[in-house]
Amino acid sequence: MFYIFLGVSLCRVIYVLLTNDGNVDIFDLLLLILSPALPVLASRSLSEKQRQKQTLESENQRLHLLAKERDRIAQALHDDLGQSFSLLALKAEVAQKLLKKDPLKAQLQIEQIADEARADLELVRQIVHDLKYETLAQVLYQANEKLSQAKIILIVENDDNVALWKQEVQQVVAAVINEAVTNAIRYSRANIFKVIFKEDGTNYHVTIRDNGIGFAAKQISFGLSGIKQRVTDLGGNTTFTTENGAVIILRLPKRKGGSDDAQNLSS
Incomplete structure (x- = not known):
């Protein structure tokens, strides 16, 4: 399109120069010379808008993906650690009540708490290990x-x-x-x-x-x-x-x- 407009404009300029004995309005001449640039400017404007749209869409996709990853980690922490800590707190309360009534059962509860705490510690280490990547x-x-x-x-x-x-x-x-x-x-x-x-x-x-x-x-x-x-x-x-x-x-x-x-x- 640029070259077509350029060719037509140059032909027009030559025609005007040859048919008007050199008496050419300078403003008309400038308009004829600059007219090929109009489609180029329009094309660049459309191209820039399309590029900005693509960039915005890609940025939204990446932010959405980061949000999903954040939600996944939060869900894992809630499901794996949240429930386990709640259970540990409950067992600790039971063990505290059994200390005087039934020391043997209290001792069993404390051992279970220790085992589950070690398992939770290993889980935390695994989560931290995963987050390093x-x-x-x-x-x-x-x-x-x-x-x-x-x-x-x-x-x-x-x-x-x-x-x-x-x-x-x-x-x-x-x-x-x-x-x-x-x-x-x-x-x-x-x-x-x-x-x-x-x-x-x-x-x-x-x-x-x-x-x-x-x-x-x-x-x-x-x-x-x-x-x-x-x-x-x-x-x-x-x-x-x-x-x-x-x-x-x-x-x-x-x-x-x-x-x-x-x-x-x-x-």
């Missing part, structure tokens, strides 16, 4: 911060249920995303970075892509090679291709006995 929600939030500084838009699709994916799977996918973000910022010359999550009855699927120069102009880094090995260790596979930019495709199996299998059976 970055979830996909956290990684995507941090990735958006890094990409925004490099003026790259992050778009995330189908991330509603990734917080329920197994921890070991989230860790590997998070490592791949971090490495891909680093490569995109350093080498890709892209302005869009997209992560697409999918899953079926047997596998998790993740596609990571940008719209940059792809892998043709740079070798797959040592970091990505190491990530490929980690995916293989989980029984999955990784594909690196160049299709209008760098594309990384992950397939990770849902192993039997995992939480996802239990959820699938229950559903």
